[in-house]
Amino acid sequence: MTERRCIGCWNIKNKDDLIKITADYKTSKPVVQPNSLTFGRSVYLCYNKSCIEKAFQKNKLGKHLKVAIPQELKGQLLDELRNS
Numbered sequence: 001m002t003e004r005r006c007i008g009c010w011n012i013k014n015k016d017d018l019i020k021i022t023a024d025y026k027t028s029k030p031v032v033q034p035n036s037l038t039f040g041r042s043v044y045l046c047y048n049k050s051c052i053e054k055a056f057q058k059n060k061l062g063k064h065l066k067v068a069i070p071q072e073l074k075g076q077l078l079d080e081l082r083n084s
């Protein structure tokens with residue numbers, strides 16, 4: 001079992017229970033739930049609205065990923081919640 005830390009609540013969980021966001025090193029754009037061909041700096045978030053909200057506060061997500069975070073990313077993450 002691989003464990004990762006959520007950057008919202010800072011809890012450690014099984015990575016299958018977390019949303020992965022990778023900053024694609026080729027495009028410098030964040031990708032939600034990337035496939036195995038996407039490489040770059042990654043962060044994890046719980047399937048939880050408060051963790052997603054926290055990740056956007058003070059540009060936490062941007063600081064972790066070291067790329068610009070587009071406005072629509074939050075919507076994409078909230079869609080993941082609905083689809084899970």
Ligand SMILES: [Zn+2]
Pocket residue numbers: 006007008009010011045046048051
């Ligand atoms: Zn969390």
